[in-house]
């Protein structure tokens with residue numbers, strides 16, 4: 104059977120068949136996993152969409168080798184997503200020098216006393232073991248300048264900034280034949296990003312997994328499209344099938360950026376426990392909390408959310424809060440307290456019921472979108 108056609112301006116801009124990107128997704132829990140690994144990127148790009156590597160937890164060297172691995176496995180365009188925090192302030196634990204790793208126990212001592220006392224109290228109350236974790240001080244998030252340089256040297260077709268404004272690197276990226284994408288959760292930031300010269304903007308609604316803003320996708324998209332003009336917008340947050348894609352296109356988006364649905368695939372990088380949590384979730388089973396990173400972040404509901412809410416503590420700035428969540432999550436996992444563990448995931452979890460290959464997810468999404476636009480809408484909507 105002939106492959107369906109579903110093309111927008113995004114397909115021309117990125118040289119892809121379908122206007123569907125798998126979102127950049129970084130570590131889904133502590134550890135070295137990434138939500139959007141090489142396998143997912145290759146599967147989505149090979150299927151005609153565009154896969155985006157979640158590069159935020161990698162070391163700078165790992166980033167380069169992951170990019171090379173993608174290039175070895177596909178000649179299709181792909182993207183790399185990094186977090187570019189404005190400022191990284193861990194209270195000077197490195198004394199001005201660059202170190203690659205530090206033991207978490209050492210970093211914890213730098214936390215404000217109320218936060219450290221709280222971590223220790225939870226460990227005692229729940230009988231959590233002391234688990235030593237080495238914290239990467241050489242991750243791409245800790246070394247954004249070096250990491251951007253790697254992406255430019257490797258001429259990554261699409262550079263995506265999940266946090267921060269990538270405007271500063273647009274000229275150099277363009278000179279190397281790359282496109283640059285920014286992500287926003289509100290109209291004000293959409294305008295600011297568009298003015299900085301980026302090529303594409305993702306507007307992610309409150310429904311989305313991972314870091315998320317306050318505006319729902321339905322209200323955000325038209326506002327972001329108006330604010331970002333003439334920069335084209337992709338929709339994100341709550342898109343799990345062709346219905347979401349068709350709605351986004353109807354609202355004026357030129358494509359979609361899909362996270363949770365691609366996480367829950369064979370190639371998605373989430374731990375098995377987190378994939379299972381997604382497919383057993385209803386639409387009510389995620390929560391937004393500052394517990395994980397200090398920024399509002401949506402994850403599958405678990406008892407860590409309640410502990411943090413009850414603590415009454417103010418979140419520490421990103422990425423310092425990650426020390427707290429890492430220390431406790433390492434203990435929860437070691438003590439097999441699965442009720443306290445849940446990975447990043449969006450409200451769309453409620454319509455995801457199975458783990459399947461990423462290619463199948465993409466093909467089904469395309470087929471449903473085409474069917475809605477070509478058959479269902481003309482049947483359901485009378486215009487005269």
Ligand SMILES: Cc1cc2nc3c(=O)[nH]c(=O)nc-3n(C[C@H](O)[C@H](O)[C@H](O)COP(=O)(O)O)c2cc1C
Pocket residue numbers: 126127128129130131138157158159184185186264265266286307310311312313314339340341342360361362363364366446447448449450451
């Ligand atoms: C497990 C997970 C990890 C994520 N990590 C990142 C990240 O590192 N960088 C980023 O830009 N966005 C990240 N996000 C957000 C996604 O890029 C995307 O915007 C979001 O998943 C879209 O909403 P959806 O989950 O409803 O599809 C993450 C999302 C999830 C679910």
